[in-house]
Amino acid sequence: MTNFKAYLNHISLDCVIFGFHENQLKVLLLQMKYTKKWALPGGFVKKEESFEEAAERVLKERTGMDNIFLQQFHVFSDPKRSEMNPAVKDLEKSGSGEGLDWFSQRFISTGFYALVDFHKVDPAPDFFSDKCEWKALEEIDNLMMDHRQILDKALETLRLHLTYQPIGYNLLPKKFTMPELQKLYETILGKSLDRRNFQRKILSYKILNKLDERKKGGAYKAPYLYEFNLENYNKALKEGFSGSW
Amino acid sequence: MTNFKAYLNHISLDCVIFGFHENQLKVLLLQMKYTKKWALPGGFVKKEESFEEAAERVLKERTGMDNIFLQQFHVFSDPKRSEMNPAVKDLEKSGSGEGLDWFSQRFISTGFYALVDFHKVDPAPDFFSDKCEWKALEEIDNLMMDHRQILDKALETLRLHLTYQPIGYNLLPKKFTMPELQKLYETILGKSLDRRNFQRKILSYKILNKLDERKKGGAYKAPYLYEFNLENYNKALKEGFSGSW
């Protein structure tokens, strides 16, 4: 990762990787080696790669996972967004002259968001960072460069998609309970929903299979387990829900 | 436009410029000089420009207009999308060696869609084209490279935005009638709507001012004129309509 010849100049991508854990929406972040600033996992695009392939590669490297749900959402092209890029400082300290040239150029970054099953992720830092960790949305502040803006835009897009697309297959384990699914929706939307109405509505979409099993081990009354009906789920992904006109 | 040193390598943008005329949704296209293929107006990004600024510049050049409603919607990054780029052939014929190198590189294109008042546009071809014309959606086929795909994605995005955002201010003259606005919606959505329900719904958004004037000159009963209530319109643009959760 110190030979940049294989990559397209001034093009980068940043990934907002969402996971759901302990009833919180979390994002996978890297802590830069020298500046200690937190940053979104990102990468560059090889000369024969599509952006989607590049994003998959980055995702694989940071999470160990394949086939991640991935969605591009915006291009961040402000010519000043790369100014004072802390990564440059990180490279100065690491003494890589070649890298310095690379990092001092202007970067146009395409934002992707990814939805992953928290438990399946094995976080791995990259060459420029020494930590890779999940952070709950509330504990995140002061990200590198314009990464806060990128994160906000990703969240905004995710919320929008929620209103006309099913979500959850990529964020939850194979079997899950209705309260868990509801918590996921509530977390993304940032507001609480009525239990009964939520259930009626989500069931009306026909994207769930109710299982005979109940979730054991928890306290109190054991909730039923559900799984996604993939056929209908994928159909809903393509066609979308309702739409007002 | 034959000195490409001022521009970022392998980055381009393409604009899908929508206008509304004679109850049809139309798109502004260019006809390439040598291949005679039709193409979306596009351009490159200067080294100190944001994509949005570059798109505005392109829009200004093709339409003569400023302050156009502009929205980026997707990045097209397939490494093969530039293969057999007919513009290269156009350049071969025009004998520009420098241009050849430029055009033979891989391009990553960001798609923007624009909404404009048809009557205000003064179409102007660029260096590589000899015609710049409005085409109704139905008459469009066989566009250059992946431009058909870009157009389709723009239309899909526009339809989606229609369900949660007001639209029309940028596409219609200052004063317009309810039937005209309805035709616009019907055209974008590709289906017909009930007159009375459309009117009730659009009025419920409070984004219109009903004027005392009626449209004169037309045959039959003269319809009332409306204008957009900009304050509410802009508020609706920001906040969006409803949303199912």
Added chain:
DNA sequence: TCAAAAGTGTTATGCCTACACCCATGC
């Protein structure tokens, strides 16, 4: 037996849909 969480059903409201009649204008 009590507290906490989960399962389930009913009612009211409002929005969307479908539909009909009258009015103005040009031919």
Added chain:
DNA sequence: GCATGGGTGTAGGCATAACACTTTTGA
């Protein structure tokens, strides 16, 4: 006067929102 398009109102159905009681379980 008739065809065409525009203005307006109403009834039914479906989805959403608000809301309460019962059941299970562990402590």
